[in-house]
Amino acid sequence: MIDVDDVSVELGGSTILSDVSLSVEAGQFLALVGPNGAGKTTLLRTINGLLSPTGGRVRIDGSEIDALSAKRTGRLVATVPQETTLSFDFPVEDVVTMGRTPHRSRFSTASTDDQTAVEVAMERTDTTRFAERLVGELSGGERQRVLLARALAQETPALLLDEPTASLDINHQVATLSLARELAEDGKAVVAAIHDLELAARFCDSVALLSEGSLLATGSPSEVLEAGRLERAFDVRTAVTTNPVTGTRAVTPLSDVPPGERRVHVLGHGERTARVVGRLADAGIEVTVGVLPAGDVATATARSIASEFVTAPPFEEISTERRRAVSELIERADATVLAGPLEGVNAAVAAESDVLVALEGTEPPAGTPTVETTGLLDALRELPTTQPTTRP
Numbered sequence: 001m002i003d004v005d006d007v008s009v010e011l012g013g014s015t016i017l018s019d020v021s022l023s024v025e026a027g028q029f030l031a032l033v034g035p036n037g038a039g040k041t042t043l044l045r046t047i048n049g050l051l052s053p054t055g056g057r058v059r060i061d062g063s064e065i066d067a068l069s070a071k072r073t074g075r076l077v078a079t080v081p082q083e084t085t086l087s088f089d090f091p092v093e094d095v096v097t098m099g100r101t102p103h104r105s106r107f108s109t110a111s112t113d114d115q116t117a118v119e120v121a122m123e124r125t126d127t128t129r130f131a132e133r134l135v136g137e138l139s140g141g142e143r144q145r146v147l148l149a150r151a152l153a154q155e156t157p158a159l160l161l162d163e164p165t166a167s168l169d170i171n172h173q174v175a176t177l178s179l180a181r182e183l184a185e186d187g188k189a190v191v192a193a194i195h196d197l198e199l200a201a202r203f204c205d206s207v208a209l210l211s212e213g214s215l216l217a218t219g220s221p222s223e224v225l226e227a228g229r230l231e232r233a234f235d236v237r238t239a240v241t242t243n244p245v246t247g248t249r250a251v252t253p254l255s256d257v258p259p260g261e262r263r264v265h266v267l268g269h270g271e272r273t274a275r276v277v278g279r280l281a282d283a284g285i286e287v288t289v290g291v292l293p294a295g296d297v298a299t300a301t302a303r304s305i306a307s308e309f310v311t312a313p314p315f316e317e318i319s320t321e322r323r324r325a326v327s328e329l330i331e332r333a334d335a336t337v338l339a340g341p342l343e344g345v346n347a348a349v350a351a352e353s354d355v356l357v358a359l360e361g362t363e364p365p366a367g368t369p370t371v372e373t374t375g376l377l378d379a380l381r382e383l384p385t386t387q388p389t390t391r392p
Contacts, residue, residue, distance in 0.1 A: 001026045001158055001189035002047060002077075007056035009042055016042045018213045019056070024191055026157065029184035031200035031221075032193040034210035035234050040193035041082065043210070044160045047191065048079045060158055074102030077158040078151035082166060082193075084143035089136040092146050096122055099153030121152035124179060140167035148176065152183075159183060161192035165199065177203040201225055201249035209233055225249045227304045239278050240304045244271070244297065254282045254305070262286065263307075264380060265333035267350055268340025268362075273298040276339040276359070276373065281305040283377050288329040291318055291345050318345040327352055335383055337376065338362050355383060 002024040009017040017039045024030045032040045045051045047058055049065040058065045060076045068076070078099070086095065099121065100114040110118075122128040125145045135143060144167045151159060161180060165173040173196075181203050184190045194200040200207055201221035208218040209225075211233040217224045227240045230251065237254040263286040266277055273289070274297050280287045289302040290310030302309035310325045312318050326349050330336055336353035340346075341362060350356060351365060357379055358364035360372050371379045 001028075001061055002191065003059040004043070004047065005056050005059070007043075007046060007053045007058060009039075009046055009051060010054045011042070011051075016213050017046070017053075020210075020213075020215045021056075022208050022215065022218055024158075024189040026187050026189050027184055028206065029181055029190045029192070029204045031204040031207045032191060032210060033195075033197055033200050033207055033224075034216075037212075038210040038233070039213040040210055041162055042213075044079065044162050044191065044193060047158075048077050048160055049073050071102050074154065074156070076156055077160060078154035078156040079160040080144070080148050080151045080162065080164055082162040084140050084147060084167060086135055086143070089134045091131070092127060092133055092135055092138070093118065093122070093131040095135050095146055096127070096149045096153050099150040102154065117153045117155055118149075121149040124152060125149040126175070141169060141172060144168060145172065145176070148179075157187070158189045159191070161190070163193050163195055166195065173199065197225060197230075197251040198243065198249065201251075202243075202246050221249050225251060237281075237305070239281065239301060241274065241300045242297065252278065254278075255284070262335075262380065263288070263333045265289070265330050265336045265353070267336060267338050267342070267346045269293055269296045269298050270340060271297055272359070272373075273339040274301040276337060276376065277301050277306060279373070279376065280337075280380075285380070288333060290326050290329065291322060291349075323349070335380060337380075338364050338368070 004020055004022050007017055007020045008015065020043060032043060034040055042051065046053055052066055065073060096118050097110060100117060122131065125148050127145050127149045130138060130142065135146060164176050168176060177199055180190050180192060204221065206219060207221050207224040209216045209229065216233055217229055225240055227238050230238045239252040239254060241250045243250040264280055265288045266273060269292055277287050277289055277298060278301055287306045288308045289306045292299045292302060292309060292311045293314040294311045299311055308329060310322055312322050323345055330349055330353050335355040335357055336350065338350060338356060338358040342350055356364065356368050358368045358370045360370050364370065
């Protein structure tokens with residue numbers, strides 16, 4: 001339905017988009033993500049024909065957008081802009097009715113089809129109760145929903161949304177993206193520039209990651225939202241895990257504290273271990289982890305931000321090779337943190353650590369200092385930095 005082929009855009013002598021290619025099928029919901037200035041809005045404005053590419057081409061339903069009249073374009077693609085300010089203070093229902101303009105002749109009155117489209121659009125966006133109010137009296141979030149209703153009334157096969165949740169509170173963010181998801185399932189091709197990566201992962205079929213005007217990656221959220229790739233795009237360290245409620249990607253920005261000299265190995269599994277790994281990495285501590293059960297929530301965190309980690313199939317005996325790998329990680333660490341109960345091989349390797357710190361609620365070997373999770377960083381900072389030792 002939407003085909004962007006090798007598109008470049010220059011504005012004011014600067015290259016804003018460079019050789020961008022992507023396609024969106026009918027029934028697909030694509031998120032455009034990337035830092036501010038990456039070119040997301042420019043790409044949307046090029047898709048809907050407001051900007052002409054300096055190279056490449058854009059086709060909607062097989063037709064080149066630059067070759068279409070404004071009315072024909074308006075029947076193919078509708079846009080919800082990020083800016084919600086309107087030039088005139090019309091009643092809300094009149095604003096939504098403007099979406100029917102591409103379907104009417106210049107001086108015709110609204111038909112039954114027009115009225116039905118407007119009513120349905122206002123019902124789906126929860127704006128019917130605003131029908132008689134002036135649009136200038138509404139909040140920014142309410143105006144955003146009115147503009148979405150106007151786009152729905154346009155009844156186009158393609159829908160473009162520029163930061164559709166930017167002015168909305170949490171419940172309407174979810175409602176808006178749920179509606180966009182439903183529209184895609186109804187057969188529309190939906191493209192949205194979305195600031196919140198977790199919302200993009202939760203509601204969209206696919207993600208296109210832009211940075212400095214170039215397309216870094218496109219694919220499913222699980223493929224595109226990868227820690228190293230996000231760090232390159234946003235210039236910030238991230239932890240990419242799985243949201244335990246939605247089962248979709250969860251992205252947590254980490255502090256810009258550079259990795260220091262300290263190296264800590266973490267023993268345990270589950271959510272508590274995942275939180276400990278994240279806390280340590282955020283503080284600039286190099287973290288290693290294991291042995292972790294494959295598929296554990298802590299494994300996802302370790303894969304994202306630990307420098308090294310060891311996993312093993314759950315409920316199976318730990319191989320000699322994996323046991324040796326964990327022993328080497330502990331040997332190279334300044335300290336080992338016991339974040340969960342000592343089970344199986346973890347009980348054996350814990351005894352190999354020269355410095356073992358346990359979190360309260362665990363059952364560490366006798367004589368092991370225990371701290372609350374909130375005091376872990378202070379406890380580790382007080383430890384001397386040790387050099388790796390060679391064990392017999």
